[in-house]
Amino acid sequence: MAPLTVFDQLALHPFLADLPAGWLHRLAVAGRPVLRHPGHRLFRQGAAANRFWLLSSGAVALEFPVQGRGDITIEVVRAGGVVGWSWLLEPYRWTLGAVVAEECRAVEFDAARVRELMAADTDLGRELGQRFLAVMADRLGAARVRLVELYAYPEGPR
Numbered sequence: 001m002a003p004l005t006v007f008d009q010l011a012l013h014p015f016l017a018d019l020p021a022g023w024l025h026r027l028a029v030a031g032r033p034v035l036r037h038p039g040h041r042l043f044r045q046g047a048a049a050n051r052f053w054l055l056s057s058g059a060v061a062l063e064f065p066v067q068g069r070g071d072i073t074i075e076v077v078r079a080g081g082v083v084g085w086s087w088l089l090e091p092y093r094w095t096l097g098a099v100v101a102e103e104c105r106a107v108e109f110d111a112a113r114v115r116e117l118m119a120a121d122t123d124l125g126r127e128l129g130q131r132f133l134a135v136m137a138d139r140l141g142a143a144r145v146r147l148v149e150l151y152a153y154p155e156g157p158r
Contacts, residue, residue: 006031013054014080030113042098049092052084058104063097075142087111
């Protein structure tokens with residue numbers, strides 16, 4: 001059996017599966033399949049945000065550095081999830097860190113190319129913007145819950 005093309009992977013991914021084929025073909029040009037092993041750092045907080053990933057398998061831990069405690073896992077993104085949204089907003093710097101927790105397969109996107117596609121096709125740009133806004137809202141909610149767990153109950157939940 002032949003490996004799936006990037007287009008096929010996008011068409012099967014829950015984040016993009018319902019987009020028109022024409023949009024998926026354009027996006028596929030900006031993506032490439034990757035395999036990342038546990039411990040591989042995708043990015044650190046504050047570094048240039050120039051990529052994002054759609055996970056088809058595995059898991060990525062999103063981390064936030066806490067003084068005196070090191071990197072604290074805020075959320076774990078699993079298969080079907082999206083890693084990275086900081087590439088959408090200037091100054092294009094990561095707001096968290098991310099490290100592969102379980103071997104993962106993903107489509108890795110060149111963020112600058114995707115921004116160009118979004119600017120060239122405002123309907124595509126609006127649709128992707130809405131989808132990433134939903135991801136951002138989910139991450140904010142997860143971060144709040146995790147921070148309450150860490151700081152309200154430093155010895156663990158009661």
